[in-house]
Amino acid sequence: MKIERDFHMMKGDDEFSYAENSRMQKRAVLAAKPIVEKAVREVCIDLHPQLMVIADLGCSFGANTLLFVSEAITRICEDHNNTIKESPMEIQFFLNDLPGNDFNHIFQSLEQFEQSTTHDCACKGLQPPAHFVAGLPGSFYSRLFPSNSVHLFHSSMSVMWLSQVPEHLDGSMNEGNIHIGATTPPSVAKLYQNQFEKDFSQFLQMRCMEIVPGGRMVLTVAGRKNKDVFHAGGTTTLFELLSQGLRTLVAEGRVAKEKLDSFNIPFYCPSADELKQLVQQCELLDISDIQLLEIDGNAMDDSEQAEGISATHTAGESMSASLRAAMESLIASHFGEGILEELFTVFARNFTSYIESDVEKSGVTVITLYLQAKH
Numbered sequence: 001m002k003i004e005r006d007f008h009m010m011k012g013d014d015e016f017s018y019a020e021n022s023r024m025q026k027r028a029v030l031a032a033k034p035i036v037e038k039a040v041r042e043v044c045i046d047l048h049p050q051l052m053v054i055a056d057l058g059c060s061f062g063a064n065t066l067l068f069v070s071e072a073i074t075r076i077c078e079d080h081n082n083t084i085k086e087s088p089m090e091i092q093f094f095l096n097d098l099p100g101n102d103f104n105h106i107f108q109s110l111e112q113f114e115q116s117t118t119h120d121c122a123c124k125g126l127q128p129p130a131h132f133v134a135g136l137p138g139s140f141y142s143r144l145f146p147s148n149s150v151h152l153f154h155s156s157m158s159v160m161w162l163s164q165v166p167e168h169l170d171g172s173m174n175e176g177n178i179h180i181g182a183t184t185p186p187s188v189a190k191l192y193q194n195q196f197e198k199d200f201s202q203f204l205q206m207r208c209m210e211i212v213p214g215g216r217m218v219l220t221v222a223g224r225k226n227k228d229v230f231h232a233g234g235t236t237t238l239f240e241l242l243s244q245g246l247r248t249l250v251a252e253g254r255v256a257k258e259k260l261d262s263f264n265i266p267f268y269c270p271s272a273d274e275l276k277q278l279v280q281q282c283e284l285l286d287i288s289d290i291q292l293l294e295i296d297g298n299a300m301d302d303s304e305q306a307e308g309i310s311a312t313h314t315a316g317e318s319m320s321a322s323l324r325a326a327m328e329s330l331i332a333s334h335f336g337e338g339i340l341e342e343l344f345t346v347f348a349r350n351f352t353s354y355i356e357s358d359v360e361k362s363g364v365t366v367i368t369l370y371l372q373a374k375h
């Protein structure tokens with residue numbers, strides 16, 4: 001699979017879609033809200049642009065995408081309404097993702113979004129600033145914008161996705177694993193680390209050309225608290241349980257062992273130190289703030305969560321739907337669509353047993369970086 005061309009979250013809004021299965025990612029957007037608000041406010045005060053250009057990178061589609069847009073509009077609306085009536089600020093949003101993203105889903109949601117934004121502002125006696133939303137397909141590992149043109153970059157739960165499976169990770173070097181698993185050789189973990197370093201540095205370099213001096217960047221990633229890549233927890237635990245599921249299918253003769261051995265997920269959870277170091281190497285960006293937060297690792301809605309055996313079963317099903325919404329395009333292109341139902345049923349069972357076990361569970365660690373472009 002060529003990631004830039006073929007990778008996408010599950011489209012539409014049916015029960016298996018990303019739009020219906022992205023509650024964990026929503027928690028990450030909500031966790032970063034205070035930093036996003038601070039960034040919007042600081043751009044307004046420091047740069048007072050007539051037209052503020054805001055880009056969301058790896059926006060996907062569904063409620064989370066518009067949640068970020070709404071946070072930015074509301075902040076500007078509340079801070080700036082009535083203050084500069086003669087020349088009110090306008091906002092241009094660019095929503096970026098890979099070409100396979102369901103951009104139409106976003107565009108079709110906009111009419112209702114506009115109505116509710118106008119209504120919410122009107123309830124506070126305010127008028128939303130004029131704003132314009134455009135979709136921007138392309139990889140964030142390449143140039144996306146003209147030089148010095150973006151005031152605020154935002155990206156949530158996206159830059160852990162690598163541009164490719166780590167370079168030089170070939171054949172069965174990571175036998176029986178699909179990510180950094182318990183039996184992954186340290187040399188393979190190092191290849192993952194190298195690929196992240198290369199990709200994230202490239203990401204920062206591209207953005208440094210595009211951001212206006214003094215502009216801000218808020219990046220939230222699924223990261224790890226622990227320095228040790230072999231004890232990352234969170235998303236890595238989910239990949240380990242998925243890997244177990246694939247090993248079950250190999251044992252049943254449903255999947256060839258070589259197919260499993262040659263599948264590696266292009267995803268890396270960095271530590272805060274790794275991120276800091278890479279930003280420092282970039283030299284054109286200052287770190288204004290860095291926050292580590294543990295968000296609830298449950299894929300169910302807060303209102304759906306209950307106690308007991310059936311609750312753990314439902315949690316297994318929800319997590320399975322959530323992981324499938326993100327991973328189906330990758331798995332189907334490597335193993336074929338025929339294994340999807342069985343694999344994610346086995347995963348749901350594995351996840352249910354995991355949460356019923358005595359093992360101490362952690363949530364998902366998210367790291368929010370607040371960066372400022374030097375003058």
Ligand SMILES: C[S@@+](CC[C@H](N)C(=O)[O-])C[C@H]1O[C@@H](n2cnc3c(N)ncnc32)[C@H](O)[C@@H]1O
Pocket residue numbers: 007008009022025026029057058059060061064065096097098101138139140141155156157158159161162163326
């Ligand atoms: C887990 S989703 C997060 C989406 C959204 N920000 C949210 O909070 O729900 C990750 C998104 O990053 C996108 N993505 C991954 N690699 C990308 C790349 N190189 N360039 C642009 N988008 C990318 C994926 O297509 C996917 O939509």
